[in-house]
Amino acid sequence: xxxxxxxxxxxxxxxxxxxxxxxxxxxxxxxxxxxxxxxxxxxxxxxxxxxxxxxxxxxxxxxxxxxxxxxxxxxxxxxxxxxxxxxxxxxxxxxxxxxxxxxxxxxxxxxxxxxxxxxxxxxxxxxxxxxxxxxxxxxxxxxxxxxxxxxxxxxxxxxxxxxxxxxxxxxxxxxxxxxxxxxxxxxxxxxxxxxx
Numbered sequence: 001x002x003x004x005x006x007x008x009x010x011x012x013x014x015x016x017x018x019x020x021x022x023x024x025x026x027x028x029x030x031x032x033x034x035x036x037x038x039x040x041x042x043x044x045x046x047x048x049x050x051x052x053x054x055x056x057x058x059x060x061x062x063x064x065x066x067x068x069x070x071x072x073x074x075x076x077x078x079x080x081x082x083x084x085x086x087x088x089x090x091x092x093x094x095x096x097x098x099x100x101x102x103x104x105x106x107x108x109x110x111x112x113x114x115x116x117x118x119x120x121x122x123x124x125x126x127x128x129x130x131x132x133x134x135x136x137x138x139x140x141x142x143x144x145x146x147x148x149x150x151x152x153x154x155x156x157x158x159x160x161x162x163x164x165x166x167x168x169x170x171x172x173x174x175x176x177x178x179x180x181x182x183x184x185x186x187x188x189x190x191x192x193x194x195x196x
Contacts (some may be wrong), residue, residue: 002048005062007086009079010071014062014087015040017053024098027126028087030108032069034074037108044082044128045105047184051191057101062087064111082108084115099123106156106178110135116142126191129178132165133158141167147194153178169194 002019004011029052031045032035032038040061049059064080065072074080081184084102100122104112109130115123117138125146130137134156146168150157163169171190176183 004156004189005087005090006064007065007070007072009065009073012062012065012071012083012086013040013067013069014060014090016058016060018058019028019053019056022058023056023057025101026091026095026097026099027052027057027059027101027103028091029059029061030080030084030102030104030111031061031064032105033107033169034080035065039063039067039183041182042105044180044187045108047180047188048103048105048128048191049161051195052101052103054192055195057099057195058095058097061093062088079117080111080112081114084111085118088115088119089123101126103127105129106131107135110137113137126194128187129154129157129180132161137165139166145169147171147191149173149190149194151178151180151183154178 003014005014031040033044040063063070101124102112102122104125105128109127128149144157148168149171151173
């Protein structure tokens with residue numbers, strides 16, 4: 001279902017996929033960097049969405065400000081964090097999820113992590129290739145599972161920084177780079193296994 005979410009910089013283009021047998025679990029998923037072609041239709045984010053939907057989780061994907069038909073533009077000042085908050089607020093108002101999952105890929109993972117400063121703790125956080133070592137990830141301990149999926153050939157993720165990140169479950173895929181080319185099926189299996 002295609003929808004427009006009221007955002008702080010204008011309407012955000014979004015898509016909500018709801019399984020026929022919804023059990024009250026919803027995920028908000030955030031795409032990679034807009035300046036490098038990231039959109040809600042990104043393939044890696046699609047792998048995450050499909051894995052969640054196959055587990056019975058409804059998924060809300062949206063385009064950050066200035067991407068696709070989302071209004072506004074990136075200001076370089078972290079406005080995308082406010083877009084995450086707007087998407088969560090819309091979902092809570094319109095669907096009142098019993099379980100809230102937050103997920104993001106690359107830049108989207110960073111926006112999810114920053115948004116947690118202003119949100120009640122969700123039931124789960126799923127981060128794909130969070131660029132630790134390139135972007136700042138504040139240290140925080142969450143009272144929920146945090147699963148991180150990375151490739152060991154990812155030039156944007158510092159594995160030593162990841163190893164020092166307490167309170168997470170790291171899932172490392174051998175040979176995969178930041179884009180998981182040739183490793184999408186492995187990524188899907190790792191996500192599905194983590195969700196069991």
